[in-house]
Amino acid sequence: MSDARIRNFTSFVRGVGASFDESAVRFSSSPLHGFGVFARSPINRGTVLATVPKAAILSVENASLWQHLNKQHAATADDANEHPRDSVCDPLFQLPAALLFEALFGDRSPWRFYIDVLPSTLAEIGVPLAEDPARVAKVCQGTGIDVLTRTICVKLREVFDQIIKPLLVRRGAELDLEKSVVENVTFDQFLLAFAWATSRAFAVDAFHGNSMVPIADMFNHCTDGEHVHIEGAGDDGDGSDGSLSDEDEGTDSSPSRPSRPSVNGVANDKHTAHNNGDPEVLKIVCVKDIAPGNEIFNTFGQKPNTLLYLNYGFTEEHNAYDTALVHRLDIEHVLQRFSEQAHSADRSMTPSRKACVQAAASVVFDEAVDDYFQITTDGSFCHGILLLVYLHVAPWADLQPFCEDELELIEHLMQLSVLDILNAGGAPVRQIVSDIVERQLAKYPAGTSLASDEAALAAATEHTTPLERHALRLRIGQRKALKTAFRQLVGVEEENRKAEKRGSECKVQAARVSRVRKRLKTGLLG
Template sequence: MATTRRLRVFKRWMKSNGFEWSDALEFVDTPEEGIAVRALCQMNEGEVVAKMPKEACLTINTSGACEIIENACLGGYLGLAVAIMYERSLGGDSPWAGYLQLLPQQECLPLVWTLDEVNQLLCGTELHQTVQEDKTLVYEDWQENILPLLESEPSKLNPAFFGVEQYFAAKSLISSRSFEIDDYHGFGMVPLADLFNHKTGAEDVHFTALSSHDESDNESDNDDVVDGFDEGIVDEEALAQNGAIDKTENGVVSDMECSSVTEDDTSMLEMVMIKDVSSGVEVFNTYGILGNAALLHRYGFTEQDNTYDIVNIDLELVLQWCSSLFSDRHSRSRISLWRRLGYSSDSENSEYFEISFDGEPQIELLILLYIIFLTDDVYHKLDLSVAIAGNCHESSEKTTFLNGDDIFFKKASDMSKKTLLTKEVCDALLSLSDIRESLYGSKSIEDDIEALERCSFVRDRKLYHSLVLRISERKIIQKLRNYASKSCKITNPISAGKKSKKTTKRKR
C-alpha cells in the first residue's frame, strides 16, 4: 500500500528527531479507518519495536510556551492544552510541525459533539449527564484560564488559535492520545506511540518509560515503568524486557540494533512486544480494560460485544422507585440505616450501583432493597443494635437479627446474595429495570439494532458508536430482568416485606 504524503512527512520528522522503529512495522493510512500499525513479518515477544526520545514529545516542559504556562501557574492537562494550541499557532515553524500535521483537528469524542447531538444520541446512556457536565466544566476552564492568558500575553499568543473551539479540540487530543511520560514531563503527546490502535484485552505492544523523576536529580536505584494512556502502572515484566531487541524470524533487522541507547537510558521511551504477532496483522496497544461508555468518553469509539460493559443504577433512581411505594420518612430512614451499616460509598453525591455485563447487580443494591422492605419491628431492632455496636464492621460484638441471622454485620463481599433475593427484592429489581430502560426514550432496543445495521461506520461515526453503547447497555438491562425473574423462584420471603398502610404511598 502506498504511503500517504502526511505519513512521509511524519517519517522524515521522526528520523530528524531521533526516533527509531523496526523495519517490521508498517504504517497504514486509509480514509476509512485512519492510521494503523501492521506487522510486515513475524514479530516476537520481547522485541523493542520503537524508541521515542522524551525531548521530542510535546509536553509543557518541551513546548515553546513553557515560560508562559509556568508564569500563569497552569499545569496538568490545562497546561498541555495550551502547549498544543501554541505549537499549532506556529504552523510550519513549530518543532512539532511534522507531527501535528498528522493529527486530526480534533478527535470525535462526545466532548466536541454539539449539545443537540449529545442530547439526541446519548440520551439514557451512562454518558449523557457526564458529557453535559464535561462541556460545562471545559468551557469554564477556557473562560477562567485561557482568556486571561490572551490578555496577559497579547504579543506572544495568536487569539485565532486559542478560542473555545480550539481549546475543546486540544482537550479531545489529550484525552485520546496523551501518555504519562515520567515525573518531570508528566503527561504529554508521544509521537509514534499514539499510532497503535486499541483493542480491549488484546494488547500486543506495551508502552514503557523508565521513570527519571526530575531527569537530573534521580537518586533512586529502582526505576519504575510507566504505562500510558492516562494511567501509570508498574509493570515488572516490561521493565525486565527493556532494551531487549530480537531479530525477526524472516530476517528483518531493525536499525535500532546499532543504537547507542542503553537499557538504563532514561531519555528514551519504548514500545515492547508482549506477545508474538503474525505477519500481516494489526499490532494493537491497549488503553486499559474499559467498557464502551469509558471508551467512547475518553477515546471516541466503542467495541461491539465488549464484556467489560456495565450499567449503573443511581441512588436517585432507587429513591424515585421507593417514593412510589413508601413514604419519604420510610425511605430516608432505611437509606440512613444502610449508610450507617457501612454499605454506601464515601461520596453521597455520586452514589450508584453497577450492573455487570451478565446482568448481576452489585450486592450493595440488594442489601439496600432488603433493608427497605424490613418491617418496622425488625428495622427498629436493627437500628438500635447498630447504635449500640457503633462501627459494626470493627466491633467484635455481634448481635443477631432476622431469626438469628447476623448478615448485616458482615462485609458485603461475605454476604450471600441468595439470602437477600427475596420476592420483594426481585420485584424491585424488575421495577428498577423498567425505570432505567425508560431513560432511553420511546424507541425499543429492536429499533436501535435495526438502526445500527443501516448505519455506516465511516459516514455516521457518532450515530454508530452511540448506538453500540445504547444497545450494549440495554442488553445488560434485559439480563438484569432475567436475573431478577429467575431469582424470584427462591422461596425465602421475609415476613418483613409486607408494607403497612401507614408507610405506603407518599402524601403530597
C-alpha cells in the first residue's frame, strides 16, 4: 500500500472521529494476505488499540444510496419505520449495492479514502469468483467450491441485470452520477463490491447489520490465535463474522445517533428518529500481549476452509474446524438405492414411511446450507444426515406411533442420539454411511487420494497457483473429515457392543453371586 494512501486513510480516520494508537501500531503489507496491522512497540493485554464511532462505519443505514431512498420515502410515507430498500433489493445484496454506489461516487463519497485502501480487484482478494469458472470447476472438483461458485455467480448476474442496473438508471441522475458512469458500470465492478462485503463486513448491531468498519478490517485472520477482539459489535461482542447474512439485517428501534457522512447532504432524520442505534463506539482491544514487529491478528470465527476460501480468499493448512460437504442429492441417491434393495418389508419405503420422511423434512434439512450437509474434521456427522438414515432404516414399529402426528414425530427425532440411531438401524446404518462417504470421495478428481494430495501440497512451488493450493487444502481437509467420520461412527457402534457385552457379563456375574448367597443362607455350602 502506498504511503499516500495510508496518509489519506489516516486523515479520514481522524476526520470521522475514529482513533488508533499510532505509537503502538502501523499498517503495512502482510506476508499472508494483502496488508495488515503490525506492532511498533510492546502492547499489553487490555490495551485499546482503536475506537471507531458507529456513525463512521459504512453500513446500509449510513450509505448514501439508501439514505437517499430513505429521505424520499420519509417525505411521502405514512410509516417512517418501513424500509424502502427492502422493496428494491434483497437484504443480502443491499450492502454490496451500497458499496458499488460509493465507489462510483469517487471523490464525492465520504468514504473515498477508505475505499482507496480496499482491494482494487477480485484477484487481490483471492476469492474463487476471481477465477475462470471452468478452471474452478476442474481444479476444485468435488469440494463444493465448484458448485457454490457457479451458483453464486449465476445469482449475482441475475441481481446485477434485474436490480442493480435498473437501480442505477433510475437513481443515478438523482445522485448526480454522470450518464457515462451509469452506462459503463460492469458486472465485474458489482462482483468486487460483493466480495468487499463478504470478505470484510461483520455484524455490528441490530440497526446497522453487516457493516464495513474502517481500521477493524485491516486486521488479518488467525484461527484461535487472535490478538484482538472487537467490543461493542454483534450480540456476543465479537464482531468477527465477515460473511453476509440477512439474519443480521435488523430494524430495531434504538436511541438517536450522531450525524454521519452523506453525499449531497442526504440524511434521513425522520427514519433515524425511529431507529436510533447505539451511539457508542466500537473498540478494538488486545486480548494478549504482543511483541514489537509482530503482525496483530483478529479472528473471523471458527470456520472451515470452504467458507474461508469462498468469502475471504484464503485457506488454512491445518484447520481444526474444517468440514467435508455432502450434497443433499447424493445422500438421497444412496438412501433411495437402499430402499429399492431393502430385503425386509419392515424397512421398505412404504407410503406411510415416505410420509414420515416428508413430515420431518423441516428438521432434517434445517442443517443443510445451500443443500450441503457438513461433516466436521473430528468426524462428527451432521445430525440431519443421521436422521435421514434413521427414517429409512428404523423398524416400522419404531416410527408407527408417531406417523399420525407431525409434531410428535419431530419431537421424537430431536431426542435421538447417535447410539439410538445405530441401535435402531444396525448394519444398514453402517452400510449407508459407508456408501455416502464413498460416493463423496469418488467426486474428487480421478487418480487422487489423501496421500497424493498431501504429497502434492508438500511439493508445491512458486509455480503452483493459489487456486491449486486452495484445492489441495480443501480436499485434504475434506478427505480426513470423511474418513474420520466413518471410523468414528463404526467406533461408537463397537463401543456400544462392548458396553452391552460388559453389561451382560455383569448381569451373569450378579446372578451367580445371588445364587451363592441363597445357598449360603440355606446351608448348602456349609
